[in-house]
Each structure stands twice: as structure tokens, then as C-alpha cells.
Amino acid sequence: MKRVWTRERKFSMRSNRMVKTIAPTSGLYSRPAKTDIEKLNFEFDIIFAGGGTTAGVIAGRLAAADPSLKILILETGPGTQDDLAHTQPGRFLTHLRPDSTTVRFIDGNPSEHLNGRSLNVQCGQCVGGGSSVNFMMYTRASASDYNDWEKVHDNPGWGFEDLLPLSKKAETYQIAADRPTHGYSGPLKRTLVDDANTMTEVNGYVRWPKWIDERSGKRSDVPHHFIYNQQASNKNLQLLAGCSVRRIVFEHNRAVGVEYLHNTRVRPGADDVPHIARSKRLVVVSAGACGSPAILERSGIGAKDILEKHGIQSLVDLPGVGENYQDHTVLFVPFLTSNDSDSLDGIAGNDQDEITKWTPLWLEEGKGLLATNGIDGGVKFRPTPEELKIIGPEFEKRWTSFYSNKPDKAISWYGCLAAFVGTVYPEAGQKAYSMAAYLTYPAGVGSMHITSAEDVNAPPDFDTGVFSCPEDVAVMKYLYKRCRELGRRMACYRGDYAAGHPAFPEGSAAAPQKRDRPFDIDEPDIAYSPEDEQAIEEYLKATVATAWHSIGTCAMKPRNKGGVVDARLNVYGVEGLKVADLSICPGNVGTNTSLQL
Numbered sequence: 107m108k109r110v111w112t113r114e115r116k117f118s119m120r121s122n123r124m125v126k127t128i129a130p131t132s133g134l135y136s137r138p139a140k141t142d143i144e145k146l147n148f149e150f151d152i153i154f155a156g157g158g159t160t161a162g163v164i165a166g167r168l169a170a171a172d173p174s175l176k177i178l179i180l181e182t183g184p185g186t187q188d189d190l191a192h193t194q195p196g197r198f199l200t201h202l203r204p205d206s207t208t209v210r211f212i213d214g215n216p217s218e219h220l221n222g223r224s225l226n227v228q229c230g231q232c233v234g235g236g237s238s239v240n241f242m243m244y245t246r247a248s249a250s251d252y253n254d255w256e257k258v259h260d261n262p263g264w265g266f267e268d269l270l271p272l273s274k275k276a277e278t279y280q281i282a283a284d285r286p287t288h289g290y291s292g293p294l295k296r297t298l299v300d301d302a303n304t305m306t307e308v309n310g311y312v313r314w315p316k317w318i319d320e321r322s323g324k325r326s327d328v329p330h331h332f333i334y335n336q337q338a339s340n341k342n343l344q345l346l347a348g349c350s351v352r353r354i355v356f357e358h359n360r361a362v363g364v365e366y367l368h369n370t371r372v373r374p375g376a377d378d379v380p381h382i383a384r385s386k387r388l389v390v391v392s393a394g395a396c397g398s399p400a401i402l403e404r405s406g407i408g409a410k411d412i413l414e415k416h417g418i419q420s421l422v423d424l425p426g427v428g429e430n431y432q433d434h435t436v437l438f439v440p441f442l443t444s445n446d447s448d449s450l451d452g453i454a455g456n457d458q459d460e461i462t463k464w465t466p467l468w469l470e471e472g473k474g475l476l477a478t479n480g481i482d483g484g485v486k487f488r489p490t491p492e493e494l495k496i497i498g499p500e501f502e503k504r505w506t507s508f509y510s511n512k513p514d515k516a517i518s519w520y521g522c523l524a525a526f527v528g529t530v531y532p533e534a535g536q537k538a539y540s541m542a543a544y545l546t547y548p549a550g551v552g553s554m555h556i557t558s559a560e561d562v563n564a565p566p567d568f569d570t571g572v573f574s575c576p577e578d579v580a581v582m583k584y585l586y587k588r589c590r591e592l593g594r595r596m597a598c599y600r601g602d603y604a605a606g607h608p609a610f611p612e613g614s615a616a617a618p619q620k621r622d623r624p625f626d627i628d629e630p631d632i633a634y635s636p637e638d639e640q641a642i643e644e645y646l647k648a649t650v651a652t653a654w655h656s657i658g659t660c661a662m663k664p665r666n667k668g669g670v671v672d673a674r675l676n677v678y679g680v681e682g683l684k685v686a687d688l689s690i691c692p693g694n695v696g697t698n699t700s701l702q703l
């Protein structure tokens with residue numbers, strides 16, 4: 107029987123009543139309501155709108171540095187504390203199932219560049235955000251990425267040398283001592299293998315590192331290491347799950363709090379009236395690249411014409427809000443494997459027998475399939491001159507203008523994953539694995555804007571930008587071929603999973619095959635005819651996906667260049683309001699994006 111996961115999940119479109127956004131001059135709320143924080147009876151110093159990766163690190167560090175600071179984190183998704191779905195690494199793919207309540211599914215607009223397809227993008231929606239649901243790949247940006255942030259985008263203090271100490275502060279590198287670009291006393295543990303992440307080198311193949319504690323076998327997420335561990339001892343650090351921030355509350359042009367609603371999917375039976383929480387010093391919007399621009403726009407900060415369309419009074423005309431959307435387009439190429447191979451397919455499918463089988467090893471030793479993400483081999487790939495010729499002329503200009511004089515920039519990350527990732531699953535009992543490849547700096551850029559002034563769940567007007575530039579398609583075509591050559595030489599290979607490959611014309615030498623053994627290392631590469639090339643292009647348009655690395659929608663740039671925040675993360679045109687999350691990235695980073703700030 108085939109399992110088919112469709113991407114049709116939609117959010118409820120319950121419309122909220124119009125509310126007054128003027129905050130009271132004292133007290134927490136505009137009206138009495140039975141909520142957890144009402145009993146606290148104090149104004150907060152700092153409020154975080156969004157309780158994901160970045161908010162957790164900043165709020166946790168501030169609370170530890172000064173426990174008298176009254177900090178509130180409002181997170182729309184559910185809590186994650188000691189929940190095995192989050193702490194057991196092997197379960198990471200379960201968060202992407204269509205019935206998942208821990209990620210948000212966002213449909214892109216149907217795109218001519220994808221043959222009319224609407225690409226669905228997912229982002230973390232729970233306490234810990236992406237850090238609590240992600241694939242736990244530990245990858246770091248290239249030094250030149252941050253130097254570009256500083257020099258190209260005019261952000262003093264954001265160069266590689268400035269940020270490296272902060273990156274080291276977050277991690278405990280469990281592999282080897284005395285590595286100059288790694289840290290040894292941070293809360294997050296990274297495990298396995300040697301180093302492909304010095305930030306200055308490319309083309310080093312390694313067993314890929316992971317945000318997993320090698321002693322406990324647990325996910326090294328943000329909330330367990332920065333927030334939950336302080337809550338019992340510090341009542342001034344308050345976290346409210348299931349609360350959606352609708353807008354910022356201003357007095358004149360100073361942010362003095364937020365208006366939020368209960369998320370009744372997380373808090374069934376809770377009231378549906380808007381609440382206001384007040385802050386004395388700062389509001390930090392930290393709702394991620396897919397959440398932060400919406401909060402700003404609903405608050406009157408954004409392009410005037412977009413706000414006017416939704417009847418929102420403009421507070422600051424800031425056309426950069428919601429623009430500059432970027433991601434890393436990804437492709438998963440599936441292969442069949444023998445039934446005695448270890449695969450995460452069972453755990454990903456919530457197969458209770460498989461989970462029960464691996465649980466004792468995880469509990470007792472922190473090892474086994476529940477303690478891994480199954481992503482073991484990988485490389486940040488920068489092509490040779492010969493490989494550039496194969497990629498073809500479409501990529502030449504981009505190579506010359508963007509990559510050629512920055513030798514630390516890879517054009518792709520690719521590697522293998524001990525699981526099937528896709529929509530049409532192989533027959534029951536047939537195991538699979540994938541070669542995955544993502545574009546590190548796609549040229550295509552998109553945008554994301556609100557479609558409602560009031561409804562926090564309204565789907566956005568979302569142009570993903572994917573494949574809008576032909577150079578991205580050219581590189582992806584090359585990556586499909588490369589994944590295929592690598593995948594069919596792996597010892598566990600037992601054939602190509604045809605449903606996950608291009609529909610090559612009949613008789614094509616590239617047609618998927620079933621085999622009982624891998625190809626030899628020196629097997630000649632597959633030769634593709636012009637018709638095969640066309641089939642690959644069509645397949646890519648139907649198949650490429652988000653790499654879950656949404657960034658850039660509240661970019662840190664000068665205001666006259668489309669910036670939303672300055673180099674201190676202050677939102678232009680108002681006071682007491684910062685944005686802190688991956689939405690502030692002015693340009694892309696050649697890496698998986700967790701903890702790039």
C-alpha cells in the first residue's frame with residue numbers, strides 16, 4: 107500500500123473581532139481575563155513576540171545575567187518540555203507529517219517558475235521554534251557571509267571576526283580540543299565527526315556533525331538549555347505557550363507592549379478576546395522570517411500601499427518589510443536499500459514497534475536510531491573549472507559576480523540521509539534512503555506579506571522566489587546528476603526509487619533501475635540526452651522544496667536600501683522595538699540556518 111502525504115493542510119480562518127489597540131496606562135491588560143500572567147501583576151521589562159530559537163537564546167542569556175529583569179515570552183505554538191517528540195533526535199521527521207501541530211505549513215503562491223505549482227514552506231511553531239523540530243544538522247556559515255553583512259550591507263560590528271566569539275559561546279564542541287573556531291563551554295552540545303565547519307574551507311567530506319548531546323543522545327535544542335532550565339528558579343522569566351501576538355502596542359511612536367490572542371488549538375477552551383501585555387523597556391519581535399514581518403505590518407509598519415489595502419493606518423512607511431525572502435532550495439533523490447539496512451523510515455512513520463525497539467538503547471546509553479538524524483555524510487561543495495563547464499553557461503555570470511573571488515563560498519551542501527523524504531512512499535516493507543542537496547545562495551528572492559489586518563492565521567501573500575532565476579535551475583540539474591552518481595555507488599544501494607526520479611523517455615539510458623547490488627566506483631557516469639535533460643528540468647520544477655531556511659524578511663540594511671532594522675536591530679522610525687531572528691539576515695548564509703545569529 108502506498109502512503110501519500112498531501113500538502114493541503116490549511117489553517118482555520120476564524121476571524122477575530124476588531125479591538126482597540128490603545129494600551130491601558132497601568133496594569134497588564136486592557137480588560138480582566140483569566141490568564142496565567144494576570145496573576146503576576148507586574149509590567150514586564152522586555153517582551154518577546156515569538157518563543158523560538160533566537161528569542162530563547164536572548165531571553166535566556168538576559169535572564170541569567172540579570173534575574174531581576176522581568177521577561178515575558180509569548181509563543182503561538184505548544185510547549186515542548188521533556189517531550190520525546192522533541193528530545194529524541196530520531197523523531198525529527200514526524201514534525202513534518204501533515205497532521206503536525208509543531209510546524210506551520212505555508213503555501214506559496216502558484217508559480218510560473220514551478221509549472222504553476224504552489225510550493226509549501228514549513229517553519230517551527232512551538233516553544234523552541236526551529237531548534238525544537240529541525241534536522242539538527244550542525245553547519246556553519248562561511249566567514250565571507252558575515253563580512254558581506256558588514257561591508258556590502260553596511261552593518262558595523264557584524265563581520266566574521268566580531269561574530270566568531272558569539273558563535274563559540276553557544277557551543278560545546280565534543281570532538282577535539284583546541285580548535286580555534288569552536289567553543290568548549292556553551293550550553294549546546296555538538297557531536298560526532300571531525301571538522302567541515304571551520305568557516306573558511308569548502309569541499310571537505312565528513313560524517314556530518316549534529317546538534318545532539320553525545321552523552322545523553324538528546325536533541326540540543328534552545329529551550330531546554332536556555333529557558334526551561336531557569337524557570338523553576340526565576341519567576342521573572344515567564345513563558346506563555348499558545349499565545350499569538352497580533353500587533354505591537356504603541357504610545358506615540360514608542361512600543362509599550364503587545365496585543366495577543368489565545369491560540370485555541372493549543373489552549374482549547376481559552377477565551378478569544380485580545381489581551382495586552384505591557385513592557386517598560388523593550389519589545390523584541392522574534393517570530394521568525396515567516397512571522398515577524400506579519401506582526402510589523404499588522405502594527406502599521408511596512409509598505410504604505412500594502413497596509414492601505416488592508417485598512418491599516420501607517421505608522422512607519424517601511425517598504426522593506428516582508429521583502430528579501432530567501433531560503434535554500436532543496437532536492438531529495440531517493441534510492442532503495444536492503445531490508446537489513448538501518449533506516450529512520452519506521453520512526454518517521456511513528457511505527458510503535460520500531461520506536462519500542464530502539465527506546466532502551468536511547469534511555470540507557472543515549473545511542474541507536476533514536477539518537478541520530480541519520481545524516482551521516484556531507485560536503486559543502488564548490489565546483490572545479492571542469493564542473494563549472496558541465497553546469498553550463500546559465501551559471502557563468504552568477505559565478506563570476508558572486509562566488510569567484512570568495513573561495514570560502516560553496517554553491518551547495520549535499521549529503522545522504524538514512525530515510526525517505528518525499529510524498530509518495532515506497533511499498534510497505536521497502537526501505538529507502540535519500541541523497542539531499544540544497545542551493546546555498548539561490549539567486550531567486552521572494553517576498554511575504556499579510557492578507558488580513560486582524561486574522562493571525564490568515565495565509566500570507568507569499569512569493570517564494572524559487573527557480574525565478576535560470577542559474578538556480580542549472581545548478582540544481584547538476585546536483586541531481588551528482589546525487590544520482592553518488593547514491594548508486596553506496597554499499598546499501600538496491601536500485602533507484604522510480605517515483606522519486608524524472609520521467610525519462612522510454613529507452614533512456616538514465617531510466618531508474620532496480621538492482622541487487624551497487625554500481626562499481628569506476629562505473630561511467632550516466633550520459634543524459636537532450637530529452638533526458640528536459641525531463642530533469644520538469645522533474646525539478648515538480649519536486650524541489652524548501653530547505654526550511656527562511657530568512658531575510660526584516661533585513662538589517664540601511665533604510666534607503668530596503669532595510670527594516672539598523673545594525674543594533676532597532677526598527678526604523680519607532681522606539682523601544684527590535685527584531686531579533688533570522689528575518690534580519692540581509693544576505694544569505696551558506697549553511698543550515700539554526701543559530702546563525
Ligand SMILES: Cc1cc2nc3c(=O)[nH]c(=O)nc-3n(C[C@H](O)[C@H](O)[C@H](O)COP(=O)(O)OP(=O)(O)OC[C@H]3O[C@@H](n4cnc5c(N)ncnc54)[C@H](O)[C@@H]3O)c2cc1C
Nearest residue numbers: 156158159160235236240241242243351394397688698700
Ligand atoms: C523542519 C526544519 C528543519 C530544519 N533543519 C535544520 C538543521 O538541520 N540545521 C539547522 O541549522 N537549521 C535547520 N532548520 C532551520 C532553523 O531551525 C531555523 O532557521 C531557525 O530555527 C530559525 O530561528 P528563528 O529564531 O528565526 O525562528 P523560529 O525558531 O522559527 O522561531 C519563531 C517562533 O515564533 C513563533 N511565532 C510566529 N508568529 C508568532 C506570533 N504572531 N505570535 C507568537 N509567536 C509567533 C513561531 O511559532 C516560532 O516558534 C530547520 C528548520 C525547520 C523548520
